[in-house]
Amino acid sequence: GPVSTDDLLKAQDNSAEWLMYGRDYRNWRYSPLSELTPENVAQLHPVWAMSTGGQLGGLESTPLFRDGVLYFSADYARVFAVDARSGNIVWHYEPEYDQGLTAVLCCGPIHRGLAMKDDLVYVARLDAKLVALHRADGKVAWETKIDDWSKGITTNSAPLIVNDHVIIGISGGEFGARGYLKSFNAKTGALEWTTYTIPAPGEPGSDTWPKDDSWKTGGGPTWLTGSYDAATNTLYWGIGNPAPWSTDRIPGDNLWTDCMMALDPDTGKMKWAFQYTPNDAWDYDGMATPILVDLTIDGKPVKAAVVSNRNGFFYAIDRTTGKFIYAFPLVEGINWTSGIDPVTGRPKVNAEMRPKSGGATIQPIVPGLEGGTNWFPPAYDPDLGYFFTSVNQWGMGLTAWEKKKLNYKPGDWYIGVDYQMYRMGDTIGHIKAIDIANKKVVWDVPSSLPLFAGMLVTKGGVLFTGDQRGRFLAYDAKTGKELWKFQTGSGINASPITYQLDGKQYVAVLSGLGGDPSFYYSAPKGGMLWVFAIDGKVQEGSAYNQQVIEKMLPEFKK
Numbered sequence: 001g002p003v004s005t006d007d008l009l010k011a012q013d014n015s016a017e018w019l020m021y022g023r024d025y026r027n028w029r030y031s032p033l034s035e036l037t038p039e040n041v042a043q044l045h046p047v048w049a050m051s052t053g054g055q056l057g058g059l060e061s062t063p064l065f066r067d068g069v070l071y072f073s074a075d076y077a078r079v080f081a082v083d084a085r086s087g088n089i090v091w092h093y094e095p096e097y098d099q100g101l102t103a104v105l106c107c108g109p110i111h112r113g114l115a116m117k118d119d120l121v122y123v124a125r126l127d128a129k130l131v132a133l134h135r136a137d138g139k140v141a142w143e144t145k146i147d148d149w150s151k152g153i154t155t156n157s158a159p160l161i162v163n164d165h166v167i168i169g170i171s172g173g174e175f176g177a178r179g180y181l182k183s184f185n186a187k188t189g190a191l192e193w194t195t196y197t198i199p200a201p202g203e204p205g206s207d208t209w210p211k212d213d214s215w216k217t218g219g220g221p222t223w224l225t226g227s228y229d230a231a232t233n234t235l236y237w238g239i240g241n242p243a244p245w246s247t248d249r250i251p252g253d254n255l256w257t258d259c260m261m262a263l264d265p266d267t268g269k270m271k272w273a274f275q276y277t278p279n280d281a282w283d284y285d286g287m288a289t290p291i292l293v294d295l296t297i298d299g300k301p302v303k304a305a306v307v308s309n310r311n312g313f314f315y316a317i318d319r320t321t322g323k324f325i326y327a328f329p330l331v332e333g334i335n336w337t338s339g340i341d342p343v344t345g346r347p348k349v350n351a352e353m354r355p356k357s358g359g360a361t362i363q364p365i366v367p368g369l370e371g372g373t374n375w376f377p378p379a380y381d382p383d384l385g386y387f388f389t390s391v392n393q394w395g396m397g398l399t400a401w402e403k404k405k406l407n408y409k410p411g412d413w414y415i416g417v418d419y420q421m422y423r424m425g426d427t428i429g430h431i432k433a434i435d436i437a438n439k440k441v442v443w444d445v446p447s448s449l450p451l452f453a454g455m456l457v458t459k460g461g462v463l464f465t466g467d468q469r470g471r472f473l474a475y476d477a478k479t480g481k482e483l484w485k486f487q488t489g490s491g492i493n494a495s496p497i498t499y500q501l502d503g504k505q506y507v508a509v510l511s512g513l514g515g516d517p518s519f520y521y522s523a524p525k526g527g528m529l530w531v532f533a534i535d536g537k538v539q540e541g542s543a544y545n546q547q548v549i550e551k552m553l554p555e556f557k558k
């Protein structure tokens, strides 16, 4: 039936379904299902699979599940609704784009997911259009322009729905966009509010920018989905890097770039922000989705928002005040800072690691611009108190251009540096389990290639994720012991979900190399949805149902 506000507020208790990007407003990606356990998960086998076809542009999405139907976005923001009993496509939405769009996508034609409310499914297309589709048949209910993509402002994340607000952020930090969040009315598509992340002169934080026009092209994109705490009616959103990257051109802290921001979802008004990386010269976007957890740290109960940051550190922030609680490094050899002030959370920057415009190449800088962690969603297990994320151990070289070489032009790259990522040894990826209350990593599983897949953890005690070799993996959440793996055929850069249908627990994941990992090595591309269960009936259904074979050969008539 229709997805109500109450359904979304109680998504964490709906063990059978998956109604929003991070499963619930806290973005835990923790399922209360417990049929699958460390004892039986090795019996998982595929029950059906389908190809998303098209141009294989890379899949980064988290599927949604409601009323027996899986809804997910593939590359190019193509949307599929698939009957989970048969594997048959119910409907399919294929956006058409103007020529030239791909030149303004920093990281390929990837897409991260959808939102649902009432009888509609929402998708932010890559060309900065927000579209509401009827859940029953995929027909367009309304469509509205978020921005002009030719200026380098694009959208690829899942919207967040709070009451009747469809809240969406933008990409464009590498194109000199001035970042913002917008809220549209869920029923009509009317614009409700816009909140810019870079203050105009006179607004709070504007004194952290030079007294020129640089704020207009200052970055601060909002390219991942946020979180929401209904108890205080507060939205939490991660804000990306300043533009250009050669920030000796824009001296000052460049608020509110690289921040966790708290806002009122009804008005868009900012409540507070906490900045991770002032005057960031390393593309350390602070866009990570805040994960909302209530626990006891140092003997004190806290309502925290935690993130694993691009800049290499894990942070806990008091989500009622925006005050720093703690940070500790998740990668080794961090050298852009000599440490984080234990009271204020402000990093002490190593000046020699900051490239100078027209100056020498600085290398290796750790972590490299891909982070520490990047966009891939973590998971939180409330029984163990563990936060699970992938972390990548790599470095980079940066050469900042001479000042006169870089001029802002709408739709052109506006970073002002040349960069090179480096492998610092034989191992790049690590899956880490972090005991948040005790501020420590409790287990760490290395992987030779970088890891860019999301996490799913279940009440049954199983952690699911994927790797760039195409393996879908299950671990014991408590110990990190590998329990099961399955080769999906292409790199996994998406996030698994689990759901229950007719009393049985299923696990689903999209497979298809894309996003930034596809720039660094050449594993085969793909585009598949895989669905697994134990003792599950293998379904015959697939994309090859009547609806998609209607362009068959004409029948010969005598």
Ligand SMILES: O=C(O)c1cc(C(=O)O)c2c(n1)C(=O)C(=O)c1cc(C(=O)O)[nH]c1-2
Residues within 6 Å of the ligand: 060, 106, 107, 110, 156, 170, 171, 172, 173, 174, 221, 222, 223, 240, 241, 283, 285, 369, 370, 374, 375, 514, 515, 516, 517
């Ligand atoms: O500043 C931005 O607006 C922006 C956007 C995106 C994006 O839209 O995916 C990425 C990045 N930055 C980025 O810095 C980055 O490392 C990155 C990796 C990926 C990916 O999909 O693998 N996207 C992005």
Ligand SMILES: [Ca+2]
Residues within 6 Å of the ligand: 173, 174, 240, 241, 283, 285
């Ligand atoms: Ca960026």
